[in-house]
Every structure is written in structure tokens, then in C-alpha cells.
Amino acid sequence: MFTLKNNFKILPFILIISCLNFLFFHIPFFNFVFENINYKSLSGFFVITSLVVLMILLNAFVFFLLLFLSQRIGKFILVLFFLFNSIAFYFVSTYGIIIDESMIGNVLNTNYEESSSYFSLKLVLYLIFLGVLPSYLIVKSKIESVSLKQFSILSSLTLLSALFLVFVNASNWLWIDKNSKKLGGLAMPWSYVVNTSLFYIHQHKKNEKEILLPDAKIKDNEKAIVVLIIGESARRQNFSLYGYSKNTNPLLSKTQNLFHFDANSSATYTTAGVKSILDHKETNDLYEILPNYLYRNDVEVIWRTTNWGEPPVHVKNYQNKKYLQANCKEDYCGYDEVLLNGLKEQVLASKKNKILIVLHTSTSHGPSYYKKYPVQFEHFTPVCKSVELSNCSKVELINAYDNSIVYTDYILYKTIESLKQLNSYKSTMLFVSDHGESLGENNLYMHGIPMSIAPKEQYEIPFIVWVSDASKMKVKKMDNLSQYHVFHSVLHFLNIESPIYKEDMNIFEYK
CATH class of the missing domain: 3.40.720.10 (Alkaline Phosphatase, subunit A)
Incomplete structure (x- = not known):
């Protein structure tokens, strides 16, 4: 029987973490998919199956890369993902929001008084059961390292599988592109990771100093x-x-x-x-x-x-x-x-x-x-x-x-x-x-x-x-x-x- 004292092989570990990430945080994502595609048709069933597999594979690849480069830093980032995912999932499922760049801007401009008004027992429970407990598993697990050769082989197989699924879904690209804003805004943790990056990139590009308008003239002395x-x-x-x-x-x-x-x-x-x-x-x-x-x-x-x-x-x-x-x-x-x-x-x-x-x-x-x-x-x-x-x-x-x-x-x-x-x-x-x-x-x-x-x-x-x-x-x-x-x-x-x-x-x- 597995205990936290046992060593994990890295491949089963990242697959477990990726599956947990998928199961815990993607109900709104697939609710949207089921509402906007004919899931009873063969093509609809294929799209949904492909999205599930792609999400698990691509997240597993990123998690694998993080842990291969540094287990300490990789675990730290995974813990952040689960903690932030649990909070983001609460707001998405409770208020029906989409986490796009504008929502990130809204969040970053929220002060303490406004943010504290959202506090509830339900939010705490989401944070504990979907964030803290998986984070404890991640921190306490001992993971066996792999060689560069093993990493290269496993990563290549993962990416080739993902590319194959993308290729065979070529006929569905139009539907995915049409709904990309919502799909991207519901995919954890990339909804807030990507859009936070975009927000700061666009903020940096904005004028640091406001552009002055042409001088104006008051035409009369009437109050x-x-x-x-x-x-x-x-x-x-x-x-x-x-x-x-x-x-x-x-x-x-x-x-x-x-x-x-x-x-x-x-x-x-x-x-x-x-x-x-x-x-x-x-x-x-x-x-x-x-x-x-x-x-x-x-x-x-x-x-x-x-x-x-x-x-x-x-x-x-x-x-x-x-x-x-x-x-x-x-x-x-x-x-x-x-x-x-x-x-x-x-x-x-x-x-x-x-x-x-x-x-x-x-x-x-x-x-x-x-x-x-x-x-x-x-x-x-x-x-x-x-x-x-x-x-x-x-x-x-x-x-x-x-x-x-x-x-x-x-x-x-x-x-x-x-x-x-x-x-x-x-x-x-x-x-x-x-x-x-x-x-x-x-x-x-x-x-x-x-x-x-x-x-x-x-x-x-x-x-x-x-x-x-x-x-x-x-x-x-x-x-x-x-x-x-x-x-x-x-x-x-x-x-x-x-x-x-x-x-x-x-x-x-x-x-």
C-alpha cells in the first residue's frame, strides 16, 4: 500500500497530479463544451475525448518539465497552481466568470475592502480540499529522478501524442478557434497564468506618462x-x-x-x-x-x-x-x-x-x-x-x-x-x-x-x-x-x- 514515505516514479506521479488537476478544476470547462457541441454525435464525442486527453497530456508535460529541472522549485510551482486553481475554480463555479485578461485586470485592481466581501465558508472549503490537501501530497511525496535520456524520450512521446490529436481534429479547429476565449478562460491553471502575463505585457507597453491633449480655452466668465x-x-x-x-x-x-x-x-x-x-x-x-x-x-x-x-x-x-x-x-x-x-x-x-x-x-x-x-x-x-x-x-x-x-x-x-x-x-x-x-x-x-x-x-x-x-x-x-x-x-x-x-x-x- 502506498504511503508518503514510498518513492514515486516520476511518470505515475505527474499523471496523478495532472489527472487531479483535470478532475478538480475543469467542470466549468466541460460544462461549456457539452452545452456547445453535439456530444451524442461521433465527431462531438471525438472532440470531447481529445480535449480530455490533450489537457491531461499537456499539463503532465509541463509538470514533468518543472520537476525535471528542479524538484524543489517544481513542487513549489505545483503547490501554487493547486492553491490558485482552487480559488479560481470557486469564483468560476460560483459567479460564472471567465478568467481572461480583462478579468485579471479587474482582480489586480481590487482593494482589500472589495476582496474581503467575497469571503465565505465555501471558499475556505474549496481552498482546503482542492488546494491545501493536494499541496500536502505534492510536498511530502518523494519522487525518483530520471536521466536526461528518459526525460527526452517521455517528453517526445507526450508531445507527439498531443500533436497527433491536434492533427486528427483539424476539422474541428474552426469550432475551437471560435470558442477559444471561453475555453482558454476556463482551463486551469493556464487561464490566469497566460492572462496575467498578457496583462503585464500590455501594461508595460502602455504610455508611462499620459499623452497631453491640446490646450483648451475657457470662453466666458459665466458660473x-x-x-x-x-x-x-x-x-x-x-x-x-x-x-x-x-x-x-x-x-x-x-x-x-x-x-x-x-x-x-x-x-x-x-x-x-x-x-x-x-x-x-x-x-x-x-x-x-x-x-x-x-x-x-x-x-x-x-x-x-x-x-x-x-x-x-x-x-x-x-x-x-x-x-x-x-x-x-x-x-x-x-x-x-x-x-x-x-x-x-x-x-x-x-x-x-x-x-x-x-x-x-x-x-x-x-x-x-x-x-x-x-x-x-x-x-x-x-x-x-x-x-x-x-x-x-x-x-x-x-x-x-x-x-x-x-x-x-x-x-x-x-x-x-x-x-x-x-x-x-x-x-x-x-x-x-x-x-x-x-x-x-x-x-x-x-x-x-x-x-x-x-x-x-x-x-x-x-x-x-x-x-x-x-x-x-x-x-x-x-x-x-x-x-x-x-x-x-x-x-x-x-x-x-x-x-x-x-x-x-x-x-x-x-x-
Whole structure:
């Protein structure tokens, strides 16, 4: 009988480890394959069988190579694979995510507060049984070394077998290529290993210093304020302004001079979504974003945030959650309403005529939607109070999310009421979400699915605008908007002349 005190021959050992890796972490991978191929047909059966064998063989080859080069380093890397695999598998199976490059960016830009909200007993159990226990086996096993000749023969046979399977599946390459993004995002550990490498390669290629835009000119001395509120995970279909059956906008629905547009986000995760709202055009380059551009051109810019993931913001008045809460003594200080605390006074203290205020909220970020609003905004019950969203009923999950929209409605309304009191300024409020949110549709939760395959729930967003009577502005009749309309609309409202301004991307016009 085998005990950890026995020596393992290297070939049986790597086959066992590769098979464990396959059995433990690839249920979502093959669920996708079975859902998208006719597995009852001969060709479908052959594809599935080939994928199983290929996955085991290729992983075994990599594991073999690592252990041959150095058993100590090889074991260490294998332990990391199983630990990270167990965590990745939890999120893939629990929230239906795909681990592509954009998801890696989302993960790497997550702070402690957000990451801790995902903690659950289920995650601990996954980590222990699928990560720690196999890692113990790997560390304690004694593995016999092989000669270079044996390694070369075994490696060559493995690669030749893999190449043979690839060759005989030539007729199925089109299907595999078509679904490569999802297949690659579900294959452990290569989903996060490859995409983490790609993320850092692309980050390195980006401009280290932002590209400055052409200088702008303020054309008049009229006092004007724009409040840009960046929503978090706010999906359009749950706003009653857009026809949702539940009254999630009891205050905005009664507000005069309010307009709403259909809009689509350019991404399904925060960092890219926020960048798009602040950029002058669709680009992967690091151009000067709206607040930096206006601040450099003598506009008063106030940035307040309870969130994270924005591009570098270079303004004097940058106030994060910690700063805002330290200067707040009200009951609402633990929620997004803290963004409005003392804001009117800060505006009145400004010596400049043109003001841009950016409020970056976190109101509808999951999975703990019920923690994002004060108890008096719990209009819909019962609510989901589990971070494992699939454990909640559909009604509970949607109720918790809808309550966060009711709270968003209140924050927007309160912002508008504050602007009305600043009657010496012409003013407007724009609310645009960074992306949408999945709430169990097609067994998907939250956001982050690649845009090429993302469901509409993750990119259909609200674009809500209010203008003051004093502004003498009206909003154009426009169809579907993008996040890039924000930049040019703000320039127009503040009457700022710029070579990069595009009139067709502006939503305002004079009455």
C-alpha cells in the first residue's frame, strides 16, 4: 500500500497530479463544451475525448518539465497552481466568470475592502480540499529522478501524442478557434497564468506618462457647474425610468428637467469602464483624462470617491473614502451619501467660475448588495444576504440589487436638490454607470465577462441627465449613447473651446 514515505516514479506521479488537476478544476470547462457541441454525435464525442486527453497530456508535460529541472522549485510551482486553481475554480463555479485578461485586470485592481466581501465558508472549503490537501501530497511525496535520456524520450512521446490529436481534429479547429476565449478562460491553471502575463505585457507597453491633449480655452466668465456621477454596476433594465416594473426611481421620476438615454458601456469591468467615461475617444492609450485636462486648463475640479479603479487623477482636490469619512459625523457616512457631505460648502468656497465635480460611487457593487444602502432604503424584501449569490432565490437577489438602485435614485435626487440651491450657477448632473451587472441570468453573476461574449445585462447602462433652469440649456434628442459622450458634453456645458471637441458627441444645446 502506498504511503508518503514510498518513492514515486516520476511518470505515475505527474499523471496523478495532472489527472487531479483535470478532475478538480475543469467542470466549468466541460460544462461549456457539452452545452456547445453535439456530444451524442461521433465527431462531438471525438472532440470531447481529445480535449480530455490533450489537457491531461499537456499539463503532465509541463509538470514533468518543472520537476525535471528542479524538484524543489517544481513542487513549489505545483503547490501554487493547486492553491490558485482552487480559488479560481470557486469564483468560476460560483459567479460564472471567465478568467481572461480583462478579468485579471479587474482582480489586480481590487482593494482589500472589495476582496474581503467575497469571503465565505465555501471558499475556505474549496481552498482546503482542492488546494491545501493536494499541496500536502505534492510536498511530502518523494519522487525518483530520471536521466536526461528518459526525460527526452517521455517528453517526445507526450508531445507527439498531443500533436497527433491536434492533427486528427483539424476539422474541428474552426469550432475551437471560435470558442477559444471561453475555453482558454476556463482551463486551469493556464487561464490566469497566460492572462496575467498578457496583462503585464500590455501594461508595460502602455504610455508611462499620459499623452497631453491640446490646450483648451475657457470662453466666458459665466458660473457653471457639472456634477458627473459615475455609477457602479448599475444596469439599465432595473431603473423604473427605463420601464422597469418595480418603482426603483421614486424621486427621479418626479424631477423636472430630467432626461434619460439608452447607453452601452465599452467594457464590463470598472477600470476600463471608468476610463471610457473620462476619455475623449475610444483608445487603449493613456491620454489625458477629463478631470486632469480641465484642471490643467484652469477649471476647478473636485474628485470624490468611495470606489477605486480610476486612471491616474492629477487634481488638487482628490478626496477618497477614508478622507471623506474622517470629515463626516452623520449616520450616512458609511454609505455613498458621504460623497455629498460638505460638497455645497466646498463649491461656495471656490474662487473659479467653472467647476467639475466627479463623484465615483460604489452603490451597486456585489456580491453584498444589501450592505450598500442604509436600512431605510430596503423597499423590497426579502433580500439576499449571502456572498454566494446562487444560494439565494432570484427574488431575494433582485430585491437586494433593486434596493441599491433605490438608494442611487436618492443620491442623484439629493445632488440635484443641492445644485438647485446654487442658483448663481448654471448647473447639470450626469449619471453614467461604468458597466452593468448579471443577476443570475444564464447562471452568470456580477460582471467582467469579455465584451465579445458579454450578455446585455453587463453592458446596457443608464445615462441620466438633469439641467437647471438657469442653464438655458436643453438636451438633444439622441438615440443610443456611449460613455465617450461625457467628455465632449462637459466641454460644451462649461463653454470650453478645444481642438479635440466633437459636436456630434455633445448632448447639450441652447434653448
